[in-house]
Structures are given as structure tokens and as C-alpha cells.
Amino acid sequence: MIIVMKPNATKEEIENVEKQLCELGFKTHPIFGEVKTVIGAIGDKRHLNTNIISTMPGVESIVPIMKPYKLASRELKQSPTIVEVGDVKIGGDEIVVMAGPCAIENEESYITTALKVKEAGAKILRGGAFKPRSSPYSFQGLEEDGLKIMAAGREATGLKLVTEVVDTRDVELVSSYTDIIQIGARNMQNFRLLKEVGMAKNPVLLKRGLSATIEEWLMAAEYIMDSGNPNVILCERGIRTFETSTRNTIDLSAIPVVKEFSHLPIVVDPSHASGTWKYVNALSKGAIATGADGLIIEVHLEPSRALCDGDQSLKPSKFAELMKELKPVANAVGKKL
Amino acid sequence: MIIVMKPNATKEEIENVEKQLCELGFKTHPIFGEVKTVIGAIGDKRHLNTNIISTMPGVESIVPIMKPYKLASRELKQSPTIVEVGDVKIGGDEIVVMAGPCAIENEESYITTALKVKEAGAKILRGGAFKPRSSPYSFQGLEEDGLKIMAAGREATGLKLVTEVVDTRDVELVSSYTDIIQIGARNMQNFRLLKEVGMAKNPVLLKRGLSATIEEWLMAAEYIMDSGNPNVILCERGIRTFETSTRNTIDLSAIPVVKEFSHLPIVVDPSHASGTWKYVNALSKGAIATGADGLIIEVHLEPSRALCDGDQSLKPSKFAELMKELKPVANAVGKKL
Amino acid sequence: MIIVMKPNATKEEIENVEKQLCELGFKTHPIFGEVKTVIGAIGDKRHLNTNIISTMPGVESIVPIMKPYKLASRELKQSPTIVEVGDVKIGGDEIVVMAGPCAIENEESYITTALKVKEAGAKILRGGAFKPRSSPYSFQGLEEDGLKIMAAGREATGLKLVTEVVDTRDVELVSSYTDIIQIGARNMQNFRLLKEVGMAKNPVLLKRGLSATIEEWLMAAEYIMDSGNPNVILCERGIRTFETSTRNTIDLSAIPVVKEFSHLPIVVDPSHASGTWKYVNALSKGAIATGADGLIIEVHLEPSRALCDGDQSLKPSKFAELMKELKPVANAVGKKL
Amino acid sequence: MIIVMKPNATKEEIENVEKQLCELGFKTHPIFGEVKTVIGAIGDKRHLNTNIISTMPGVESIVPIMKPYKLASRELKQSPTIVEVGDVKIGGDEIVVMAGPCAIENEESYITTALKVKEAGAKILRGGAFKPRSSPYSFQGLEEDGLKIMAAGREATGLKLVTEVVDTRDVELVSSYTDIIQIGARNMQNFRLLKEVGMAKNPVLLKRGLSATIEEWLMAAEYIMDSGNPNVILCERGIRTFETSTRNTIDLSAIPVVKEFSHLPIVVDPSHASGTWKYVNALSKGAIATGADGLIIEVHLEPSRALCDGDQSLKPSKFAELMKELKPVANAVGKKL
Structure with missing residues (x-):
């Protein structure tokens, strides 16, 4: 220094x-x-x-002259980290798409959605059983019942699961059901939770905080890694700015910045970043062309009936179209999908 | 709507x-x-x-036409809420100053500091036993040992205590030691933690999140109140902006905005807002003149030896000077100190 | 309303x-x-x-229920506007790339650069004769001598020109030399200048202000259009946020938002948005895949000798590579390059 | 470096x-x-x-190790600059209040307003003859006729004048009528305009840009000073953030920061900062207590009829009340009013 x-x-x-x-x-x-x-x-x-x-x-x-993170840094580990979730590899030359509804609502619709996103080419199934909602009057999730439905979705499709944990007390439970544990944007600096998932065996999808710098985000990854878990997948989901025409402002420049300073893979969530399904198609293509390793996209059978984030959910047919259109974009930047 | x-x-x-x-x-x-x-x-x-x-x-x-919060709203309750912590009243015509070190380090220095801030006129003693630090390599707090030291500080001075809780699993423990429970900026949307302190008997000091709008902040208060705890004290501690010459940007306009839309009291933390002790004096005066109900200020016997946030801590002598200079400012706006 | x-x-x-x-x-x-x-x-x-x-x-x-802009709005004009600069069409199914140095320095290097960017596939030649610099001690541009050099560049290559005007007193002069007049980010709300270029015959490249909302940006376009000039090309060049790892934060979601609310074409400036040449390749691809109508990229023969913005300039060889790599991305989203 | x-x-x-x-x-x-x-x-x-x-x-x-500004820096000039406008001194131990309507509308109401703000204790009369409006459909100011009305206001009251210039072509004209030339927030980096007012004999009130860092603001002052004009008064008027409950976010921490790094005086504009008259009283007191050298406040006889910014204008009676309430606040921090 x-x-x-x-x-x-x-x-x-x-x-x-x-x-x-x-x-x-x-x-x-x-x-x-x-x-x-x-x-x-x-x-x-x-x-x-x-x-x-x-x-x-x-x-x-x-x-300061040195970066404050070490385990997450390219300076320590030059080669890119490929996070393996069973046979799904995140961070290699294949684009991995995660899809599913924002919140788990019931088994029937979940399995139907799961089959459809699988058919369209998704490799990982998303869904929320514990929902962090800004209003106490909004639907808060089905909790363990939701996790059971997710497990049924995995059984029916063979897809891997990703779901969020919001409380240190639930890490063990969530860990026992899911393949990937998600840390949401609002918990990116919930350091106790980071330590707890750092002790879990599952890979962690770490969303960027609403106003977190890339350095703070990598420091949050460092917390998880320092607790013993090297399998961190970063997820850009839009940052808070003065602009109000989108729910958040997607920061695609985070992709090359992360690739320069860290060896961790990075995926993009265009659904939360934009807050509206209309922009998901364009931003998904943009993210892949910029170099993202994957996407996480909200899909709902009937967005108007969604108990959470319906405005930003694609119908399965729109999602299938998107997947078709993404393929040539992935190929154009030397990736497979 | x-x-x-x-x-x-x-x-x-x-x-x-x-x-x-x-x-x-x-x-x-x-x-x-x-x-x-x-x-x-x-x-x-x-x-x-x-x-x-x-x-x-x-x-x-x-x-939307109606505000999303109800319990925190002036529309529901016209008269200002006065939070009582024993005989200390926050939200009335007396300015309440909370002071003490960022982190609890040892009993001797804590009690010395406590006696000095009491002598200068502070009514509530602050201190951190569980520290949310952005680096896993930084001091994380003494945990229950720290709480015990705080209790000794209360016994030695008669001052009330305020300290932060960062994990749902610790709410009961922290609640049993402290008078006021603090929710830090990084946990303002840790909804599980909000619900948990909503079930505690202690008043809650709710810090504004780094990039939380005033509406989101009041919605966080709503979570606590909806869980049964009406005694919420809001704390403005600076928001994240593009400006880099201060650690955060203090938003003093939040004071009249909160006073218009909510009945809850609001205090200001000039130490975290500015990140440097040099600006604490000016901003404390500004906060009181703008209408804040109180202040929370970091004081350390020897800032250069502080294990946390030494840069923004006042020495006891500077704090005593500040308290003297604040009195005429409080009087100028019709308040006592 | x-x-x-x-x-x-x-x-x-x-x-x-x-x-x-x-x-x-x-x-x-x-x-x-x-x-x-x-x-x-x-x-x-x-x-x-x-x-x-x-x-x-x-x-x-x-x-308000109605948008404040009218001439720039899709509500008034459904079909996309294609701005014609001679035989170059901006806003159609062909991606248009503008390239050249930040500041004009001398004729020899300018013509060499011009020939190289033409060879790589650029259609429009950029260059600054009047430079808005944040320090009075920095190089301020060659002024009319710079414009003469640009004209020589056009003659040598047949490329069209784009250059910035920063003073109402220079609009006529700049207009007489250039094909497209550029309004820089710092002048996006210099309303007198907007009116003045609104009376010029040249198409206008209107950069988004550092902290302008998309609505304010379209209102700036409205100023130009209301003064009689319908040929406005919008240019996203990054906005100011709390993030410091890039010079600005590129807002690629502005592309689908602008496409929804306006009929005007939109290009992206990845050089200014990121502030470093290393990220220009990734962001250029991302911009095209997201739906941009074109790019404006800084190219300098010897970036280390550039009198302005050398850090974000590509060497001609890197630019030629980028153009080759962009072609499949453009094709992947149904565009030509 | x-x-x-x-x-x-x-x-x-x-x-x-x-x-x-x-x-x-x-x-x-x-x-x-x-x-x-x-x-x-x-x-x-x-x-x-x-x-x-x-x-x-x-x-x-x-x-970089050294600040990029020199003339504006405390490193060059330790003692505070006191800008003298006739017998009014800005930057000393007397708080200077500037007041008047946003836009000049007609002579009668202007002179009435001028007499009232003088009676209440204002020392400088504000008013806009050239208005930078974000919509081309809004009132753009009376131009030279407005300047003439301002001159009549000065004659009727003996107050000094401050008014904005928005075009390099008008600097001479505006300079010949006004005492202080104002550079508005949207022109803070209109470098040609800065140079032009740097050559004028009048003191300059330099508003901070909507998203300007304090360093960029001092660099804008440096432009003016480097062109020969040492009499720069800085004006904080709120910055752009994510918060929407006020028009801008007032950054009162800019006051101690400016006082540390520069010798120039700083005043605050609570009207533009908050965008609503309801918050002007509280923020004015906060600004003075924080250490501002003065205020600039919008006052209109009949805010509902104002052609510009009526929402943020005080009626003369409210302004007179505010001036009375400000006096003890000024005294509390060792200043006169």
C-alpha cells in the first residue's frame, strides 16, 4: 500500500x-x-x-495496491473455475440456462413448467420456496413444501435445482433438497449467511447486491470461499441507478471486468435486471454475446397468475423461442448451447 | 390504483x-x-x-395511489411516535445522543469510554459485539463476550444500550442483553431478521440500507411493526452515490420526508455517513438543525488503535466539544439537549 | 393526467x-x-x-399519463426512422460502425487511420476538433484546423464524417465541414446548442448525458426535432453510477427501451462507456446482440501517443479483428455488417 | 503519481x-x-x-497523488476567499441569502417580490431571464426584457442581482446587467461557457452538476479561475441519486469537503435540491448549521401562477418566517444573519 x-x-x-x-x-x-x-x-x-x-x-x-480478495482472484488462480453440478458444467464453453418460476406455487404447474423448460434446452430448474419480498403483505413462499415440489420437479425431468436460502437456520434444510444454493441480491452482504453456505457442500449462486461494487461482490465470494466452499457462480442481476424505465440497470460490463479479475464463472439474470418480460429476449442475447457463462430466466405457465414477479416472467413458448434464437448468438462468440 | x-x-x-x-x-x-x-x-x-x-x-x-406501508404511515397515526427506552424518550423535544465505539474490544476501555460519553451528555451507549465486515479477514466482533462487556458498561453508567444483531439465531441472546436492538444497513432487507426483531420486546433502531429508497425503508419498518413491535427508530446513515469524497452521501432531506410520511422518530449517524471524523461535527449540527430526533456517533479512546472504523471515530474530548456546540443548535430549532 | x-x-x-x-x-x-x-x-x-x-x-x-415527448415518440410515428447520411443508412438492417481517433492530431496519422478503419469495414469516420475536457490543462482540440484535416480524411476515403460541436457560435462552421454533428454527453441539456443544431441541415448524433434518464434523453431529441431537424441518432455511452471499475456503466437495456418508446435509431459507444480498450470487444458484441443499430469506436494508430483518451482506443489491428468477430454476431440477430 | x-x-x-x-x-x-x-x-x-x-x-x-485543481485548492491558498459583490461579502462570518422567483415574469410582480425579500433580510435578488427547461414546450424566459426588469428590481431595492447565462453569445449582455453571473447545473461542464464567464468581470455562482463529483466541480471552478476570474462562489443544489421522494438529493457533506479542499465560498440551493417548498425550511437550517456561507431560495408572490418551478417556491410570508428562524441557527454556529 x-x-x-x-x-x-x-x-x-x-x-x-x-x-x-x-x-x-x-x-x-x-x-x-x-x-x-x-x-x-x-x-x-x-x-x-x-x-x-x-x-x-x-x-x-x-x-491500496493489492486487491482485497485473494481466493476469488485471478492473481491466485489463472485458469477459469468450472463449477460442476452433476454433469452440468458452468464456466466452460457451453452456455448453461437456468429457468423456472419465481416462486413455487403448486406441484402440477411446477412439473409442467419443468418439462417445458427442459424441452427448450434449460439445464437447471429454478424456483423460490423462501421469498424475500419487500412487503410483509406479499406471498412469502411455501417453505419446505416448496422444496418438496422442487424435488419432484427434479425427479420428473432430471434437471438440477437452484433455489434461494434467506435464513442461516434454513441452510441445512435447503442444502439437503437443492443442487445449487442461491444467495439473493438483498443478502449479498449477509455475512453470517455467506459463512453458512460456505460450509455447505453445494455450489452457490451469488447474486450481486443492488448497490454492490464488483469488488464488494468478489469480497462476498471470498467469504464463501474462505469458509471452505470454492464453487461460487456469480450472478449479475442489475444494479440500482437513477434510471426508472427498467426495474434495475443491467451492468453487462461486469462480465469482462469479472473475467479480468476473477476466475469464477458469471451468469446473468435478465428477468430481475429489467423487471419486464419484454426486454428479456434482447438482454439475454446481449449477455451471451458479451461473454456470460449462462443465464437464469423466469418462466411461468401463466404470468398473469404468478404469485411473484409475473411481469418479468416469460411464457414457456416465448422461452422456447428465445432458446432457439440464442443458439446462433452463442455460436457467434464460440460457445455452444 | x-x-x-x-x-x-x-x-x-x-x-x-x-x-x-x-x-x-x-x-x-x-x-x-x-x-x-x-x-x-x-x-x-x-x-x-x-x-x-x-x-x-x-x-x-x-x-399506485396509496403508499404501500400502513402501520408506519402518518395516514394511520397522525401524532409522532415517541419511543421510550426506560426514561429516555426518542422522538420528543429532547435530542437523544447515542455514542460509543464501533466494536467492543475490552471491558476497561469500554467502561472508560462509557463514563466519558455519559459525562458529555450521551444518553445511550453504542457498541458492536457482532460486526458485519466486508472482508472475512477483518475483526468480526467478540460476540457474547462483547455483550457482557456492554452490560458492564450499562451497570457502570446507567446508560441504555444499543447494539446490532446480524443473525436470526442471535436475536434472543442480543435481546436479553441490550435495550435497543440495531438492524444494520446491510440487513435492512433481511426480512427474516426483521420479522424476528419484530417479535422481540426491545425497541429497534433500523438503519437505512445503502441504496434503499425512503419508501423501502418504511416498508422495512412495516415488517417489524407488522410482526408486533411498534417501537421503531429510523436511522439515516448515508446512501451510496457516485460521489467518492465521503464514504457515503448523507441524505438529510430524508428527515423532512420521513416526518411528512411517517410518525416514527429519525436519528442520524454522521460517522458512517461521512466515514471520517473530520466531518462529524459539521454534519451533526446539520442533522439537528434539519430536524433529526437524535444522533448516533462513534467515539473511541484511541481511534488509531480501534479494531473497526477508527477513521470515523471521535476522541472523547472532541465528542465533548461537539456536545457543547450542539446545544445552541438544538435550542435554535426549539429542542433541548 | x-x-x-x-x-x-x-x-x-x-x-x-x-x-x-x-x-x-x-x-x-x-x-x-x-x-x-x-x-x-x-x-x-x-x-x-x-x-x-x-x-x-x-x-x-x-x-402524468402521456409521455412528455411527442415528435420522438412511437405513439406519433410507428415505423422506425432510418437516418440517411449519403448512402449510409442508420436504423435499418445494416449495422453501421463509426470509428476514428478521439481527437484530431495531424493530417498524416488521421488519413492513415481513416484508410485502415475503412478497410476494416467502418462506414463513418469520427474525430474531435473541439474537445470538451474536464481539465483546462488538457489538450482542447485543433478547432478549424482539425475540421480541415477531417475533410481531407473524407476525401481520401469516401467515408462520411461525424464530429462534435461544443459552442453555439461554431455550429455553422462545424456543420459546413461534417456530415453528422455530434452533441456530447456533457451538452445533452445545453438547450441552446440543441436548438442551434436543430436548425442545421445535418443529422445529429445525440449522446446520452452522464446522468440523464431515457426520458430526458428523448426530450433532448425532442428539442432538436422541434427546431426542425428530424434526423436524430441516439448514442448510449454509459451512465454514471457508484461502480468504479469502469469509467461509466454501459446501459444496454436502454436499447430495447428506446426501441419500445421511440422510432429513432440508437448506436452505442463502448469506448467511452468502459473507458478501457480491453472491454471494447466484449461490449461491442453485447451491444449488437442486444439490438443496437451501430457502434462508435475510438481507434488510434498509437494509443500511447494519443492526446486524448488513449486508454480506451483500439489499435487498427484490434479494430479489424473486432469487425471480423462482429459479423457473425450481427448475423445471429438478423442484421448485416 | x-x-x-x-x-x-x-x-x-x-x-x-x-x-x-x-x-x-x-x-x-x-x-x-x-x-x-x-x-x-x-x-x-x-x-x-x-x-x-x-x-x-x-x-x-x-x-494520482496530487489534486488535479490548483487555483481552486487550499494547497495553493490557505485563507478562505471572500467574494465581494459591492458591499456584500460572501464567505465571511455573515450568512448571505439570495432570493427571488425562478423566472422573471413581469416588472410589477418582480419589484413587489424584490421589496419583500429585501425586507425579510435577503441581500441578493435572483431571477431567471434565460431558462434552461427540459421541455421545449415550457416557458423559456423573457431574455433581455427579463434582464431589464431585473435591473429595475435592483434600482427599486438596492439589492445586488444574480442571474443565469446559458449561451456563450449572451455572456457580454448578461454581464452588463447582472452583478453575479450564474452557471446552472446543466452547464457545469459547458467548458466554453466557463471560459467565457472566466473572462467576465463579474463574480460567478457555479452550481454543481447533477452528477458531478466534488472534484469535477472544483475543476469547473478551475476553468473559470484559469481564464482570469478568481471570484467563484460554489453552489450545492442537490445531486441525482436513486431516491425519488425529492427532486434531487441534497449533499450537505459537500460543505465540509469543499471547506477542506478549497478556499472558495459555498452556498446551498434548498429549493432545487428538494423540489418542494415544504422541505426548504428544514434544509435551509440544516445547510447553515453544517457551515454553508449562504443560501439561494426561490420566492414567488403566487407560486401557483409561477411560470417555472412554482412547486418549490416559498411565498414571501413563508420566506420572512424562515429568515427569522434562520437567525438563531446562524448564531448557534458563530455566524451573523
Whole structure:
């Protein structure tokens, strides 16, 4: 890291900072500019309380040089991570599409939907049994009954399952039913939950928080990985901006940024990002062409009857069309679908 | 609510929407404009899945007329809520200041700090035993040992306690030690945690999420209140914007907005909002003059040794100065301190 | 529009609002809900000062139903606008790529670049003669000398030109040299400049402002169109968000949104959006797959010597590769390149 | 500045960067860390195209150490600048309030308003003759006739004038009528206009752009100062965020930040920041208590008849009340009003 001293820092203040850094195990290299002095400090900053330094007299600011994440970083692991969910591989040259309804409602419609998304080419079946809703008056999910229905959907189709967990107390339960555990956007910095799924055996789909920087998102992945679970799939689902014509603003530039700084695979959720089914087709193509490893898409037999997020759900027929149209886009960027 | 039909919606589509609304128990009032038809629908929208309507052919959008929150709303309760914590009243004509370190580190320094903030005029003692940190490599808090130290601080001073809970599994434990339970910004939409503290007997200090609108914040309060706990204190702590010269951007306009739409008291956290102790004095005065009911301020005996957020902590002497300077500001807006 | 009355609005207040609306030429339709009354008002709101109504006693808010733009709207013109620049057509089934350096530096390098981007398949040549720079100490452009060099580039290649104007006093001059006039992001709400280019004969490339909503962007187009110039090409170039890993956040969802609400063509500037050449390839593909009508890309013979934005410029060889890789993506979404 | 090399940068790449820096007149100081090498470079970066360095093989990023502004900086001038407009001093220990209507409408109402705001204690009279409106269908101002009315207002009251200029072609005209020239938020990065008012003799009120960082705002001031005009008054008027309950989000933390990094005075515009007169009182007090040097407030005789921004205008009686209530707040922070 680099310590920037104030323009009027005294020689004594500079020396004190150097002394303190040395005591903390850093090697120091001061550079005396015309206006300001900066001190290069070599050592591992991760376990340091930087305020020991930042609050010293004469210090203006501290500039980190190393990324704060390590396990999630390309610097540690150059080759891309391929997360295997049974025989489904996420992060390789095959695009993986996850699809299904927002919330589980009943077995019959779930299995019908599951068969249809399988037929269209989806490899993983989504569905919510525990729903984080912004209003206490909205449908909150079927809980374990929903998980049982999902298991029936898997049995009927052979598809793998992905579903969200929202409470540390439910991780074991959810883990026992699902193939992939999902951490929703609103829980991206629920650090206890991250640690808990870090101890589970399932791969984790980690959605980006509504206002999380890419660095914070990778730090959330680091929490999971540091707890022992290396199988993290990142999911871009739109960020919060001033724009109101879409529910969130999809940040497709996150794809090349993540690919540069991390070895983890990244999928995109165009349904939540846009909040309306009308834009899902265009954004799905855009995501694949930009380099996403997969998609997670909301599909409902009858969107107008959906108990959750019907506005952004595709009917199975629209989903099947989309899958057909996605194939040439995937091929155009050297991927299979 | 108002249903806006598309410019080219057919007569049949309009009639279908009306029929559907009637079946759902709404009374409808269509207005035929030159370009678009809108349908006024009278009834309680809170328990409705609006997508039953929004996905119907010919529908362009739905405009809600009523606020989505009820218990937190001024429409339901005109008089301001005064939250009582023993003999401390939050929301009345007395400014309440909460102060203490970010994280509990050890008993000796905590009690020394507690005595000093009490002497300066604080009424409530803060401190973190469970710390939500963005890096897994940072200090995560002393947990129950920290709570015990806080209890010792209360015994030594008579001050009330406020501390954060970050896991549903710890609510009972934290509740048994503290006077006020804090929900941190990153957990503002951890709905399970909201429900759990909604069942606790303690008042709840609900911090605004980093990118939460005021409406979402009040909906989070609604979750707590709907679970049975009416004693919610809102806490503005800065929102995330494009500006980088402060850690967050303090939104003092939230004070008059909250006062207009809700009866709940609101306090301000200038320490987290700015991220640097240098701005805490100015922003504290600004918050009080704008109409805040109180402040929550980080104070540490030796900020450079703080295990958490030292950069934004005031030394006790600076805090005492601030308290002296705040008094005339409080008086200038008709409040006591 | 819909006027929402306060919960406690009196009968008299409601009648006064209705009376006022009638005087202003609106037809009114009150709807009496259980808590609030709303008044539907039919008429043309565009020339109305809504505060005549919004400041009346008992009024809570006004909800517009019609879009504020008309000429730019799909409601007025269903078929997509194809802007013709000589024989180049923007907005049809052919992707149009504009390329060239950020700033014009000298004739020799400009013509070399021009020949190379033409060879790779670009149809329009970009270049800046008047540069809006955030520092007064940065290179500000060659002004008319730059325009002369651009004209030489056109002569050498037959490509059409696009260049920015930053001052109302220069519109005539710039217009006389260039084919397309560019309005930069920082001038998107420089309304005098919009009016001035609205009187020019050239098509206008209108960049989206850093924090402009899509509606404000279309209103800026409306200014140009209302001044007599129907040939507006919208250009998405990234918006300002909290994310710092890219210079701006590219908003590709703007493409389907614009296509839904407007008939104007839309191109994307991945160079400014990302701020780094490394991400230009991925984002260009993403933009085309999402449905953009074209791209504008910075190309420099020797980016390290560029007087402006070298970090985000592609070398001609990288640009040629990109053009080759874009072709199958364009084909995959039914377009030619 | 600090050049951060990539983890795998070769010895040759590092030497090449050093050589290049030396050729550009910098002195270099490499620091070899375990993973990355950084190179400290001493010299004046302001006139450098940093991409000469940033695009070199092996370079990861460049970290600036010095602020990009100089004339606006506290580093150059320690004592606060007091801008004198006749006998009115902005930036000293007296709070200066500017008031008046958004747009000039007619002489009679303007003079009545002027007399009333003077009586209440305002020192400067505001009013818009050239209005930047987001819709071409809205009232665009009376132009020179409006300036004449303003001059009559000054004659009738002795108050100083502040009014906005929106076109380089009008700077001379506006300058000849007004005391202070205003640059509006939408023109904060209209660099030609900044240069033009930099050549005028009048002090300049520089509003912060809707999405301008404080650093960009000070760079805009630098443009004006670099053109020869040292009398810049900064004006915070709210920034654009995701929050929709106010028109903009007032950033009062900008006050202590500006005071730390610049010597220029700063005033606050609570009318535009909030967009509604109801919040102007609270935010005015908050701004003064936080340390603002003054306020600019919209006042209209009959807000419901205002041709512009009626919703956010105070009636003269409300303004007089506010001025009375502001006095003790100013006193509480050691200022006069």
C-alpha cells in the first residue's frame, strides 16, 4: 500500500509513520515529492487495521495496491473455475440456462413448467420456496413444501435445482433438497449467511447486491470461499441507478471486468435486471454475446397468475423461442448451447 | 390504483380489465382520454398480485395511489411516535445522543469510554459485539463476550444500550442483553431478521440500507411493526452515490420526508455517513438543525488503535466539544439537549 | 393526467381543483376512493404549468399519463426512422460502425487511420476538433484546423464524417465541414446548442448525458426535432453510477427501451462507456446482440501517443479483428455488417 | 503519481516505464513488492497525457497523488476567499441569502417580490431571464426584457442581482446587467461557457452538476479561475441519486469537503435540491448549521401562477418566517444573519 502524507507533514510525522509501519512488519520506501511525501509499504495488508496508520498525524490517505480478495482472484488462480453440478458444467464453453418460476406455487404447474423448460434446452430448474419480498403483505413462499415440489420437479425431468436460502437456520434444510444454493441480491452482504453456505457442500449462486461494487461482490465470494466452499457462480442481476424505465440497470460490463479479475464463472439474470418480460429476449442475447457463462430466466405457465414477479416472467413458448434464437448468438462468440 | 391502457387498447381489452378488477373486489371507473384510457380502481391493493392486471392484453402500466406501508404511515397515526427506552424518550423535544465505539474490544476501555460519553451528555451507549465486515479477514466482533462487556458498561453508567444483531439465531441472546436492538444497513432487507426483531420486546433502531429508497425503508419498518413491535427508530446513515469524497452521501432531506410520511422518530449517524471524523461535527449540527430526533456517533479512546472504523471515530474530548456546540443548535430549532 | 388529492382533502378543495382544470380546458373525472380522491383530467398537458394545480390546497401529487415527448415518440410515428447520411443508412438492417481517433492530431496519422478503419469495414469516420475536457490543462482540440484535416480524411476515403460541436457560435462552421454533428454527453441539456443544431441541415448524433434518464434523453431529441431537424441518432455511452471499475456503466437495456418508446435509431459507444480498450470487444458484441443499430469506436494508430483518451482506443489491428468477430454476431440477430 | 505494474510485469517492462517517465521529466522511485512493483514518479502531472504511461506493456494502473485543481485548492491558498459583490461579502462570518422567483415574469410582480425579500433580510435578488427547461414546450424566459426588469428590481431595492447565462453569445449582455453571473447545473461542464464567464468581470455562482463529483466541480471552478476570474462562489443544489421522494438529493457533506479542499465560498440551493417548498425550511437550517456561507431560495408572490418551478417556491410570508428562524441557527454556529 501507499501512504500519502499531507503537504505540510513534518519530517517527524513522516518518520513516525515509517516507524509504525516497520513495527507492523512492513518494509517502507518513502518518496519525497515537491509538495507531498508518499511512503510505499510492502507487506500483507489484509489483516491490518489501516486506521492505525490513517489516523496518525500528517497522514492524508492510504492507497491500496493489492486487491482485497485473494481466493476469488485471478492473481491466485489463472485458469477459469468450472463449477460442476452433476454433469452440468458452468464456466466452460457451453452456455448453461437456468429457468423456472419465481416462486413455487403448486406441484402440477411446477412439473409442467419443468418439462417445458427442459424441452427448450434449460439445464437447471429454478424456483423460490423462501421469498424475500419487500412487503410483509406479499406471498412469502411455501417453505419446505416448496422444496418438496422442487424435488419432484427434479425427479420428473432430471434437471438440477437452484433455489434461494434467506435464513442461516434454513441452510441445512435447503442444502439437503437443492443442487445449487442461491444467495439473493438483498443478502449479498449477509455475512453470517455467506459463512453458512460456505460450509455447505453445494455450489452457490451469488447474486450481486443492488448497490454492490464488483469488488464488494468478489469480497462476498471470498467469504464463501474462505469458509471452505470454492464453487461460487456469480450472478449479475442489475444494479440500482437513477434510471426508472427498467426495474434495475443491467451492468453487462461486469462480465469482462469479472473475467479480468476473477476466475469464477458469471451468469446473468435478465428477468430481475429489467423487471419486464419484454426486454428479456434482447438482454439475454446481449449477455451471451458479451461473454456470460449462462443465464437464469423466469418462466411461468401463466404470468398473469404468478404469485411473484409475473411481469418479468416469460411464457414457456416465448422461452422456447428465445432458446432457439440464442443458439446462433452463442455460436457467434464460440460457445455452444 | 390507476390502470393505464395502451394507446391502441381495444374496447374489449378495456372491458376485460374492468371485469377482472371487479372479480378481484375493486370498483372501477374508466376515463376515456383522446389517446389513452385509464381505469381508476378502488379497493385494497396491498394483498393483490398486481401482475394479474399488468400482464393483461392492452395494459401499459399500473400507478399506485396509496403508499404501500400502513402501520408506519402518518395516514394511520397522525401524532409522532415517541419511543421510550426506560426514561429516555426518542422522538420528543429532547435530542437523544447515542455514542460509543464501533466494536467492543475490552471491558476497561469500554467502561472508560462509557463514563466519558455519559459525562458529555450521551444518553445511550453504542457498541458492536457482532460486526458485519466486508472482508472475512477483518475483526468480526467478540460476540457474547462483547455483550457482557456492554452490560458492564450499562451497570457502570446507567446508560441504555444499543447494539446490532446480524443473525436470526442471535436475536434472543442480543435481546436479553441490550435495550435497543440495531438492524444494520446491510440487513435492512433481511426480512427474516426483521420479522424476528419484530417479535422481540426491545425497541429497534433500523438503519437505512445503502441504496434503499425512503419508501423501502418504511416498508422495512412495516415488517417489524407488522410482526408486533411498534417501537421503531429510523436511522439515516448515508446512501451510496457516485460521489467518492465521503464514504457515503448523507441524505438529510430524508428527515423532512420521513416526518411528512411517517410518525416514527429519525436519528442520524454522521460517522458512517461521512466515514471520517473530520466531518462529524459539521454534519451533526446539520442533522439537528434539519430536524433529526437524535444522533448516533462513534467515539473511541484511541481511534488509531480501534479494531473497526477508527477513521470515523471521535476522541472523547472532541465528542465533548461537539456536545457543547450542539446545544445552541438544538435550542435554535426549539429542542433541548 | 391524474390529480391525487390528500386523504383529508375537503369537498370544496376537490371542487376547486375541478373548476380550475375546466378553466384550463381539461375535462375532469373524479373518482372517490375510501381514503383518497383522484381526478382524471383529459387534455394536452404539454403546455400547462402543472404547478397551477399542484400548489392548490388539498392536492397531493400529479401523475402524468402521456409521455412528455411527442415528435420522438412511437405513439406519433410507428415505423422506425432510418437516418440517411449519403448512402449510409442508420436504423435499418445494416449495422453501421463509426470509428476514428478521439481527437484530431495531424493530417498524416488521421488519413492513415481513416484508410485502415475503412478497410476494416467502418462506414463513418469520427474525430474531435473541439474537445470538451474536464481539465483546462488538457489538450482542447485543433478547432478549424482539425475540421480541415477531417475533410481531407473524407476525401481520401469516401467515408462520411461525424464530429462534435461544443459552442453555439461554431455550429455553422462545424456543420459546413461534417456530415453528422455530434452533441456530447456533457451538452445533452445545453438547450441552446440543441436548438442551434436543430436548425442545421445535418443529422445529429445525440449522446446520452452522464446522468440523464431515457426520458430526458428523448426530450433532448425532442428539442432538436422541434427546431426542425428530424434526423436524430441516439448514442448510449454509459451512465454514471457508484461502480468504479469502469469509467461509466454501459446501459444496454436502454436499447430495447428506446426501441419500445421511440422510432429513432440508437448506436452505442463502448469506448467511452468502459473507458478501457480491453472491454471494447466484449461490449461491442453485447451491444449488437442486444439490438443496437451501430457502434462508435475510438481507434488510434498509437494509443500511447494519443492526446486524448488513449486508454480506451483500439489499435487498427484490434479494430479489424473486432469487425471480423462482429459479423457473425450481427448475423445471429438478423442484421448485416 | 504512482504507477502500479501488473503482478507479472517483466524487469524490462518496469525499466521501460521508468525510462519513459524520465524522458517526460519525472524522477522515478521504484518499489519492488512481493507481488507487484510500483513506481513513484515526481513531477507535474497536470500537463501530461497519462496514457503515454498507462498503455505501456506491464502497466496496471496510475494512481494520482496530487489534486488535479490548483487555483481552486487550499494547497495553493490557505485563507478562505471572500467574494465581494459591492458591499456584500460572501464567505465571511455573515450568512448571505439570495432570493427571488425562478423566472422573471413581469416588472410589477418582480419589484413587489424584490421589496419583500429585501425586507425579510435577503441581500441578493435572483431571477431567471434565460431558462434552461427540459421541455421545449415550457416557458423559456423573457431574455433581455427579463434582464431589464431585473435591473429595475435592483434600482427599486438596492439589492445586488444574480442571474443565469446559458449561451456563450449572451455572456457580454448578461454581464452588463447582472452583478453575479450564474452557471446552472446543466452547464457545469459547458467548458466554453466557463471560459467565457472566466473572462467576465463579474463574480460567478457555479452550481454543481447533477452528477458531478466534488472534484469535477472544483475543476469547473478551475476553468473559470484559469481564464482570469478568481471570484467563484460554489453552489450545492442537490445531486441525482436513486431516491425519488425529492427532486434531487441534497449533499450537505459537500460543505465540509469543499471547506477542506478549497478556499472558495459555498452556498446551498434548498429549493432545487428538494423540489418542494415544504422541505426548504428544514434544509435551509440544516445547510447553515453544517457551515454553508449562504443560501439561494426561490420566492414567488403566487407560486401557483409561477411560470417555472412554482412547486418549490416559498411565498414571501413563508420566506420572512424562515429568515427569522434562520437567525438563531446562524448564531448557534458563530455566524451573523
